[in-house]
Amino acid sequence: MIIVTGATGTLNGATVDHLLKRVPPARVGVSVRDPERAKHLADQGVRVRQGSYDEPAALRHSFADAEQVLLVSSSDATADVVAQHRTAIDAAVAAGARRILYTSAHGTGFDTPYPPLAIHAATEDHLAASGVAWTVLRNGFYGDLGQLLGPWQATGVIAKPADGPFSWVDRRDAAEAAAAILASDSPFDGPVDLTLPSPVTLADFASAASELTGRHVDRIVVDDEKWVADEMANGVPEAAARFTLSMFQATRTGHFARSDSKLSRLLGREPRSVADQLADQIAG
Template sequence: MILITGATGHIGAAVIQQLLTKLPASQIAALVRDEAKATHLQAQGVSLRVGDYRDPAALDRAMQGVEKVLLVSGGGEADGLQLHQNVVDAARRAGVRCLAYTGRALHDRHTLTNELMKRHFLTEDYIQASGLDYVLFRNILYMDTLPQFVGPKVLETGIHLPAGEGRVSFALRREMGEAIANVLAEGDCANRIYTFTNSDAYSFHDVAAALTELSGREVRYTDIEPAAFVAGMQARGLPEFVVNLTLGFMTDIKNGQESAVTSELAEALGRQPVSLKEGLRELMGL
C-alpha cells in the first residue's frame, strides 16, 4: 500500500492518477483533510485516510497497513517544518518501509534568499536522520508558476521581473507527478535522490521569445530593480508574505539557484519533458 499525502492538491493528484495506470487501486491510499473533496478518488477505488499534518493521532491511523508514504511538502505555514516532521514521525511509528518526499532542486541551500525553500532541506535532513529508507524527489520550479510570474496582461505589457539573466529549467508539474509515480511504482527506495528538471534551462528572455512566437505579438522581458518590483506588487494590494516570497524566487533565479539541468526527469518519464514553448501553449491557452 502506498499512501499519498496532499492527495487533492496538484502534485498529489497527478501522482495518484499515474499510479492508477501502474498499480491496482487497492494498493493506493490518499491522505485528505476533507473527504468530500476526494469522492472522485474513492470512486476510482482509492482508499481514503482522513487527517492532516497537525494531527498525530490521525496520521497514526492513516499509516496503518502502509508500506510506502509520499510526503508532499506543505504550504507556507510558519510551523511547516514541524508539520513535515509529524508525518515522518508517524511513518516511523507505523513501521513504514519507505518514505518519499517532494523537495526542491536548488543549487546551494546555504546561499538561498527564499527562506521558505530552506525548509525543504531541513525536512530532508530529518528524513535522513530518521532511520527510514527514503527517496527524495528534488523538483525544479514548476513551469505552472509562469502565468503568475508574468501576469495576466503579459501580451500587452511584456515581462517585468528582477530576475536578471537567471535561467530556470522549468518543467510541468503534471510531468513531475507522473515521474514520481513511476519511481514509486517501480519500488526504488534505496536512499536515492532524484533531481527532476527539464532538458534545457530558460531565461525570461526565452519566455518572452516563446510568448512572442505563440501569440504573434512582440513580448519583451525587462530586468527591473527589486525595489520597483516590490512597489508594483504592493500597489496591487498583495500581502507582504506574497511579495517577499516572490522576490525571493526572483533573487534566487538571478543567482542561478534554479539552473540545474539533469536527464533524470526524462529517464523517469521515458520521454523528453514538454519544452518551454509547448508548456506555455498549454498553460496559457495560446
C-alpha cells in the same frame, strides 16, 4: 500499500491518477484532510483515510500497512511547516513504512535567499535521520504561469526583476515522474532532481511567447526596489512582494542552474517545454 498525502491537491492528485495506471487500486491509499473530497478515489477502490499533519494519531492510522508513503510539502502559511513535516515523517516511521518520499524542491539548501528551500533542507535532514529508506523529489519550479510572467498577453512584455537560469517544469510531468518512482521495482535513494534538460530564463519565455503568438514579446528587467514598489501599489503586501523577489534573487546567483536528465528518463520522453506550457496557457 502505497500511501499518498495531499491527494485532493493538484500535484499529488495527479500523482495518484498516474499511479492508478501502473498499480491496482487495492495497493493505493490516500491520507487527506477531508475524505469527502476523495470520494472519486474511494469509488475506484483506493483506500481513503482522514489524516492531517497536525494530528499524529490520525496520520498513523492513515499510514497503516504502508510500504511507501509519499508526503507532499505543507502549504499552510500560518503553520510551523518544518514541525508539520517532522510530525508526518515520524508518523510514517511509527506506522512501519519501509520508504518515505517527500516532495522537495530543486536547489534545496540553507545557503539561499529563497526561504522555502531552507524549510525543505530542514525536512530532508529529518528524513535522512529517520532510520528508514527515503527519497526526496526535488522538483523544479512549477505553478501559475500568470504569477511568474505577469499579464504578458495583454501588455506584450514580461516585466520582472533580473533573473537567472532555472527549471520551470509542468506539474503534470512532476506528478507522472513521482508515480513512476513509486511504482518502480528499483529504489531511488536520497535526492532525485526533477528538472528540465536545460534551464531557462524569462528571456526564453519571452522568445517562446513571441513565436507562439506571432507578435514580439519583450523581456524588460525591472529594478528590484521599483518592482517591489510597483507590486505594493497594485495591492500586494510588501512581505509577499519581497518573498517573490527572493526567488528571482536566488535564480541569478546560479542556484538553480544545474539540470538533470532523470525527469526525461522517468517519463520516457522529453518533459513539456516552456513553449508547450505557454501554449496551454494561451489555449486557456
